[in-house]
Structure formats: structure tokens, C-alpha cells
């Protein structure tokens with residue numbers, strides 16, 4: 001499919017939901033879907049759906065429903081249900097992604113910088129659809145797209161870790177090979193600049209979506225933080241990696257990473273916790289090739 005074809009198809013698809021009655025149909029199907037336990041996949045009959053939406057004229061209702069089939073609504077023999085795209089539209093509407101553009105969170109302190117050389121404090125903030133977790137002194141920062149509901153319905157002032165956990169969750173989706181935007185396959189590699197002149201100040205990894213082209217950057221340690229050997233080391237030291245500790249200083253845990261070979265490319269990530277040390281060795285595409293205490 002050429003880009004023009006796919007753009008005009010998208011135009012038609014988005015046009016199909018730009019109508020109050022059709023959005024009400026999607027919402028009604030969603031409410032039916034979530035109304036009772038165990039009813040998730042039961043289709044909704046035409047008459048029940050029409051009643052839920054509150055359109056008397058059956059011909060007019062049928063016309064609008066037809067516009068949503070097959071992209072957003074699946075017409076099963078015994079009724080209607082939302083397709084994946086239909087559920088995504090509802091999810092995006094609830095998350096405020098399309099309508100709630102003014103939500104902000106002022107800088108909220110979340111702890112001290114994880115860089116042992118730096119005395120700075122880490123703060124998280126939210127605005128314009130982006131969470132940033134950054135140090136006020138060095139250039140350590142993470143920036144990730146996020147929906148307004150993250151600060152609208154969760155309460156970062158009460159629970160500042162919510163932003164860290166969100167960022168970690170998105171990084172883990174990326175590291176496990178799913179694009180955070182389109183769920184297409186991601187490929188990871190050591191950023192080119194890292195191989196020109198080795199240094200000890202961390203190794204940047206580029207993750208590229210093979211479908212939509214989005215890219216994200218993480219430190220190499222982000223690709224191994226949930227490797228079983230690392231989880232086990234941290235657990236023995238009383239550290240829960242799920243707390244999103246990569247950004248914050250903790251006396252229980254520190255790490256460093258460096259390029260240790262060029263042909264073939266080898267990256268070593270050393271993690272220390274509870275008086276123990278673990279070295280994880282990665283190849284150019286961040287696959288673990290070795291790990292151990294040396």
C-alpha cells in the first residue's frame with residue numbers, strides 16, 4: 001500500500017468516528033463490555049444497543065452503526081462487539097489523550113541523582129503529553145510520551161513513584177521489542193557515537209521501530225535490569241527493581257557500563273548490590289552473551 005493510499009484510508013477511518021452518535025455507539029458497547037463480570041465477550045444485540053444509545057429511528061441508527069463496521073465494531077451473527085481499534089478509541093478518550101491538552105504537573109522531587117559524582121536532585125514533571133524525569137545539576141534525564149490521565153487520575157504528589165514506574169514500564173515494553181507507539185517490532189543497537197572512542201560514562205542504546213520509525217534512547221543497563229540474574233542480585237540485597245530506581249540514588253545499588261570490545265562489539269554492565277557484583281556482557285544488538293561475577 002502506498003503512503004497516499006494509506007493516508008486516504010486513515011482519513012476515511014477517522015472520519016467514520018467523527019460523529020456524536022457513532023461515538024455514543026462505541027461508548028455503549030464499551031459499557032456493555034465492562035458492565036458485568038464474565039460478560040466481556042458477549043455481543044450486544046441491535047435492539048439493546050439502539051436502546052442504550054437512545055436513538056429511536058432504527059434506520060438512522062443502522063446507518064451510523066454501519067459506518068463503524070468493520071473497523072471499530074465487529075458484526076457477529078449474534079450481535080455487535082468492539083474491535084481492537086474500537087477499544088483503543090475508547091481507551092484514548094478515557095486517558096484524555098485527544099481532548100485534555102492542558103494537564104500539567106509542576107516539578108515534583110523524586111530523590112537524589114543516581115550518578116555518584118553528582119549532588120543533584122531528581123524531579124519529575126508532566127506537560128504537553130510528556131513525562132520528564134531530570135536532574136537539576138547534571139544532564140541525566142528521561143523523556144517519555146504519556147497520556148494526561150497519568151497525572152490526572154493517578155496522584156503523583158501523593159505517590160511520586162507513579163511517574164518512575166510508568167517510565168520503567170514504557171522502557172520495558174521497548175526493551176522487550178514492542179514499539180511504545182504502534183507495538184511494531186523494535187530493534188536495538190549500541191548508538192554509533194559510543195563506538196568512536198570508548199569512554200566510561202555510560203553506553204547509549206538506540207531502539208528503532210521497524211514499522212513507524214520511532215526511536216528511543218536508553219542506557220545499556222535498562223536492557224538488563226530485569227534479566228533474572230540481575231533481579232536475583234538486587235532481590236538478595238533487598239532492592240526491588242520495579243521501583244524505577246535507575247534514576248535515583250540508593251545506597252543499596254549502583255551500576256556502570258562501558259564498551260569493552262569493538263570487533264565484535266561487547267558492552268559490559270556492572271551492577272553492585274549488597275556487597276556483590278555482577279557483570280552482564282552484551283553484544284551489538286544488546287543480547288546477553290555472558291554474565292557472572294567477573
Ligand SMILES: [Zn+2]
Pocket residue numbers: 113114115118119120121135136137138139140
Ligand atoms: Zn545529576
Ligand SMILES: [Zn+2]
Pocket residue numbers: 179180181182183184209210211212213214
Ligand atoms: Zn512503531
